[in-house]
Amino acid sequence: MPRPIHVPRINNNDDEVKLIAFLVSPGEAVKSGQAVAEVESEKATVVVEAEEDGFVIETSGTQGQMLDVGAVLLWLGETPDETVPQNDPAPQSVDGQAGTDRPTAGALALIGKHGLSAVDIPAAGARLKVSDVEAFLSGNAPPAEPERPPAPQFGAPDAGGKSTEFSAYEAAMLHSVSWHAHEAAATYLEAAYDEADWQAFAQGFRDRHGLLSSPLVPLMAYQLVRHASDNPDLNSTVHNGRKFVYDRVNLGFTVHIGGKLFLPVIHEADGMNAREFVDAFAGLHRSAMRGKLQPADMKGATIAISSMARWPVLRHMPILPPFVSLMVAHSAPQDGRSILGATYDHRVLDGAAAFQALNHLTSPDDKEITSK
Template sequence: MATPIHVPRINNNDDEVKVLAFDVKPGERVSAGQIVGQVETDKAVLDVTAPVDGYVLGFVAQPDEIAQVGSVMLWLGASASEPIPEAGAPTPDSSTAGPSPVTGKAKLLLARYGVKSDAVTPIDGRITVEAVERYLATHGLAAAAPAPVVAVSRPAEPRPEVPGTAVALSREEKGMAATVVWHRDCAVPGYIEIDYDPAPWAEYARAFQEEKGLLMPPLLPLMAWRLVEVARTMPRINATFVEQQRYEYGAVNLGFTIQAGESLYLAVVREAEVLDAGGFVNALGDVLRRAASHQLRESEASGATIGFSSMERWKVTRHIPVLPPHTAFMLAHAAARNGRAVLGASYDHRVLNGGQVVAALKKLSSPT
């Protein structure tokens, strides 16, 4: 039976995306997890990957075309000669391989619309809110989503007078440019930092290493896990601003920056709040390994609700990160100097004030 690859949702505010390109051709055999194409909105660029092994039967969407989130982008088959299903035919799901796990929030959304979970195509083997929203979009139903943020209109930038050569941006560079534009045009960014003693954190990471039998002390993953814990107790840092309202997320999707060659990714651990410290450290390690090899899954490359950025690797003692789209808090971790270190945070002043950011940073300065 043919398997559809759907147009992914890059963020909650966009029901349409632009199909950039396809990296495969009809008749070509692809492997599960292989990149087959790219889509973009005005805020991000995302690789689309194959959910299963198969042969490319044909494309429904076309490059430079605007496509609905959840619609079929292309079809895969068990053989290159398998016919493409007719338009309007029901898309297959993974029920024949056994039921896929359903997240708690996805169950609520399924119940709201009276949809059975076996009708929904899973994402990375799970029925998530994003998977349900994709199904609803495909079947003409409208899932609840925040209203779009209206960006400030700016005049086009003039071309420089000095002669030079225009160089096309890579997919990752386009994504970074879109993030910077959101930070500039939508958020009201601020930055605050505090001084702290890094020794308790280092000791905590060493004890965790010994307890779990790890090769290295997982300092940064544990600090990121602490951020997840703080977000659970301070939900307003796990939020964004939509239509004159604070929009507090139901899940904590932790975005962690990683430099892979010339590419900078924000790798995402979704629903991190349901994990314990050990489970989170393992999950983040898996995501970062895939990012390092440029093989992030669809669900791991979008949807961050809060962020963590570290430049300790380069011995940087202070930095001010850019806010990812639709986030209000991005932790800035840096290298220690003379036994002291700095924790900072870029934040959206529409959602948070300085006192709230300081309170969060003080919680983050200690492992307990």
């Protein structure tokens, strides 16, 4: 029987929220706890999660639309071909929502300040309060903020304003962008290809292994790992004026959560088989969606991939993370064709080597992916 997922209340004073994006599509299988949509009020952005396994059979609303709190956001069914009930259910009562869906204004502010998720914090009463958040923080101390690198100086701004400190997230972003701009000889190239072969290959892998969603991007990332393992120049960088070749292949991939971009890293990916890698990819992605990534989960990338297909973006040029010489950009298809791009550090790789790596990913290599 189809089950609805309702629009959550984010702020006590708001009876509507804006739909930022659906993270799943009709027909797609989802697992309990998987993020299915992002919504926001004037004060916060919230990731909506599925409460049980199922298939998305219908979504309600379009990007940027204001939705009533308690209205049906999407429907889940036991099979992808179930029919949505003709008579829509009455909006979910605000008073019937769980306490973690209705934090007080003070608790909501504290949750946002520390980058937490209300669903992870136990409430002592009917509603989540500041004291609940403080108790949670005392038992789950957040990691220390990374050291903030100094901003590069290019003179002074020409217009009036004031100087403020970067947040920890902003400082990390500054560090990455500054390395890309001032250390790497960052260069970009791209290739057009037909994604149909990848879609069919990923669907076959999904069916053979009983997965709930298509592993297209993880499998493409795994093929990149195998190729980098066989071509050490791809898995190298420059350090102290010398070429530095990594011992293992650590694959970083981008995840965009609550307006912030993160790069979880699958360590020693070259020692995994395809199924182990896909599971590791999915596990880190779930941790990111739930705000559970640890500092160690985002360190040590030696090669990387970025996908913006879900927005959908037709092409993009990724920023190289520090000491990464190749980052592949996967984008959405258009009229059956897709663009696969790559940003690379020209100090380590020439255009021929970068294009060879990129061209290698334009179609799945069954032997390479299933050889381990």
